Amino acid sequence: MDINKIRMEFPTLRSDSPPAYLDNACVTLKPDCVIQSITDYYTKTPGCGGRSVHRYGTKVSRATNEARMKLQRFLNAESANEVVFTRNATHSLNQVAHGMKWAPGDVVLTTDREHNSNLVPWIQLEKEQGIDHRTVASNQDNTFNLEAFEKACAEAGNRLKMVSMSQVGNLDGVQIPIKEIARIAHDHGALVCVDGAQSTPHMRVDVQDLGIDFMGFSIHKMCGPSGMGGLWGRYDLLDNLRTIQSGGQTVSNSTYDSIDWAKPPARFEGGLGNFSGMMATGATIDFLSKYDMNEVHAHEIKLNRIMTNGIKDLPGIEIIGPQDPKLRGGICSILMGNLPAHDIAILLDEAAGVMVRSGQHCVHSWFNAKGHSNGSLRASAYMYNTEDEARLFAETFSEAVHAFSAQ
Ligand SMILES: Cc1ncc(COP(=O)(O)O)c(C=O)c1O
The missing domain is CATH 3.90.1150.10 (Aspartate Aminotransferase, domain 1)
Incomplete structure (x- = not known):
């Protein structure tokens, strides 16, 4: 390098x-390529992707689809339809937390050193829907305590529904063993959501190899445009998730009293998108992929x-x-x-x-x-x-x- x-x-x-x-x-x-890509959108093709079929619209649709496919390859996701464009990691984690169906008493485990974006949504759900949010205490030096985690999983029993943890902490840079955590969580029948805001910019992250279910991340921490993040999720799970922003783009059809939901990722990208940000995300991944x-x-x-x-x-x-x-x-x-x-x-x-x-x-x-x-x-x-x-x-x-x- x-x-x-x-x-x-x-x-x-x-x-x-x-x-x-x-x-x-x-x-x-x-970097220049990201800035150029943002400028290109506004100066050359300032149209609407995913809907309009004129030249601007077609160019934007193609470029945003390519950006999605680049992200798919970067994360080794199975399909580009598993990649949702969001505003930031916070938006992604909220989409998971508020998109799932909860019953009172469902247990969600986080670590004791989470960014508010992977803590506040769970506390909000605890207050509003009665889920049971618990933190797993780290070791004295903030490294992950696998024993404490296994104990917490066992204590939650069949009420354990979600393990949501940041792969790398922004507090201290400490990385936790996500692959091992995912294996244990799945053995207990829980889903695994990873806050990848501090890992995706700095290391190889392979969502299939990690064996996880969801991951939120920040494009703006990867040399990409601000106002851009991503959510990756296993397709079958995304297909069962409720969107937290319904409206244009999120349905395939509607009548005065009925709707047909669009398939993921469109269901989660309600309203006119940040097209320059999506196109610049493609440039971001091209840039990072050189290294x-x-x-x-x-x-x-x-x-x-x-x-x-x-x-x-x-x-x-x-x-x-x-x-x-x-x-x-x-x-x-x-x-x-x-x-x-x-x-x-x-x-x-x-x-x-x-x-x-x-x-x-x-x-x-x-x-x-x-x-x-x-x-x-x-x-x-x-x-x-x-x-x-x-x-x-x-x-x-x-x-x-x-x-x-x-x-
Ligand atoms: C670990 C972690 N999670 C979540 C976030 C929130 O990211 P965003 O600003 O993209 O919502 C950050 C931002 O610093 C972070 O470091």
Whole structure:
């Protein structure tokens, strides 16, 4: 992987003084091909796909179908009809949670370190429909506790209906053994929904090999357009899911008092779509497909090693998760004790052009449970980051910690 060559494809990295952009767990930068694809839609074929048969409509329909097929190959889904375009991972996970039929007492298991997008929908269902949402406690270092999971499955018995977990946590970069989890969950008769927001951009994700049932993911974290996400689901399951947005495109026919639902994926894509986003998703997958995702993952760990080694012995701070960066991908999330995380994040950008995220990263539940109301400062790397940028982060962060500690 030629990092310098990759960087030349990103307008924000080609500038005279590019930032050290290390907020990739939130959203990634966009390469030329994605930006061009968005522009092409608006300047060349700004029509409606899936319906209109004039030249614009036909071009959009073809391009969005191709994008769906590219995603199918990227995830190794069995059929392109298993891939639904959504607004983001949150939309995808809500479609699963609110699209299923629940009975009071049905058990849903998540981990204790989920993003709100894979927690709030389940709590909402608990309050509104009486499902029983339970969390499986992680090990002390935030790695997955398989024993606790097996125990939770056994305790739920035949009331266990769904296991919904993020493959990689945005809190700490920790990956959980989804394949093993899916096997155990299925043995208990439950379905498995994966929050793939932090895995699909950074590693090879093969939905058939994982043996899962649903997966939500964020195209905007994969160098793709913002306002785009995806939902993959096994076709038979999608075909039994209630759409959370009914209307145009979601039915094949209607009378004044009846409807025939359209088949997936159309049933879940109600209303006029984000066509430029769908077309640019095709460009996104073309871009990512040029690279070996294992190599991307290894590169991020190398950068994380530099960041980790540069800051781990600083006074008053603590890295969330296992200390070995190999177990945290490209994420270095740091508990700041009494130090002002937001002020330091602003300082890093203003003084050195280092962009990171500070706060609770939509994982309030974990920070509340652990009593870390100050949140963390998180640096997250991607394929286009360099070793120099990782060093710059470590140096400027260290200086900031020393300066604020002395006050
Ligand atoms: C693990 C995880 N799940 C879900 C989300 C929500 O993603 P989106 O913004 O695409 O809805 C994020 C975003 O940071 C995330 O990191």
